[in-house]
Amino acid sequence: MRQALKIILEAAPGFRWLGEATNGIEAVDFCAGNNPDVVLMDMQMPRMDGVEATEIITRNYPGIGVLAITAFSSEEYLVPALRAGAAGYLVKDAEPKEILAAIQAVQDGSAAISASVSQDLILAIRDAHEVKANSAMGENPIALSEREHEVLQLLAHGKNNSEMAAEMHVSEATVKAHLSRVLAKLGVRDRVQALIRGAQYGLVELHMD
Known part of the structure; x- marks a missing residue:
């Protein structure tokens, strides 16, 4: 191989x-x-x-x-x-x-x-891998802004940075900035981990389309 x-x-x-x-x-x-x-x-x-x-x-x-x-x-x-x-x-x-x-x-x-x-x-x-949020974390442990949540949703649909920028009517630099904040708030290092954590917390639903 x-x-x-x-x-x-x-x-x-x-x-x-x-x-x-x-x-x-x-x-x-x-x-x-x-x-x-x-x-x-x-x-x-x-x-x-x-x-x-x-x-x-x-x-x-x-x-x-x-x-x-x-x-x-x-x-x-x-x-x-x-x-x-x-x-x-x-x-x-x-x-x-x-x-x-x-x-x-x-x-x-x-x-x-x-x-x-x-x-x-x-x-x-x-x-198989639900996050059990403890009482200290509260019911909504991750607070994303409307734009940050939109970026996470588009990411779940397989959109890349340029596609996100076109759909959100912003620059790619703005998309990258939103995405960086999403990663920081979720405590992850990359997009795959962001999708896993976002799904675990109920912030995003993954689709097969």
């Missing part, structure tokens, strides 16, 4: 293959010395699995995006990967153009989720 990804990336304009690792420990060490923009992370590896490696990389190197690429589309692997900080999740049978688009999306700060795992993501958020 690593060789296939290497061939795809080396043949694509604008992409550069920096190297590879055979386990999670090597992946973490590689990031320390090479500072890649995006890491393509398998979930099942010897010595240290992809979830633990993703958590360490996203915590210690916040400028590096992690894209999980795995054979498993089930909630058992999907939710831990996203919670560890992965900005995207693809299955290994994804077409080369989908892989390249996902890498670019992660690099641009967007979410990248295979269509084949979207159903699992939505079901996991709705059914």
Whole structure:
């Protein structure tokens, strides 16, 4: 699989293959010395699995995006990967153009989720990982402004920054500012985590369309 990804990336304009690792420990060490923009992370590896490696990389190197690429589309692997900080999740049978688009999306700060795992993501958020807000948090722990809530809603419909700007009749810089405040208020680092947290708190409903 690593060789296939290497061939795809080396043949694509604008992409550069920096190297590879055979386990999670090597992946973490590689990031320390090479500072890649995006890491393509398998979930099942010897010595240290992809979830633990993703958590360490996203915590210690916040400028590096992690894209999980795995054979498993089930909630058992999907939710831990996203919670560890992965900005995207693809299955290994994804077409080369989908892989390249996902890498670019992660690099641009967007979410990248295979269509084949979207159903699992939505079901996991709705059914398996509810946030139990304690009494100190109150009934409405997150207070988003009208514009911030609108950004979160558009994000749930898969809109990128330029599409949000057009629909809201504002600049992309304004959208980015709103989105940054949404991430800060939700206490998350990226768009995927914002959708998970927003759904958990009932701030947004995810759709399949």
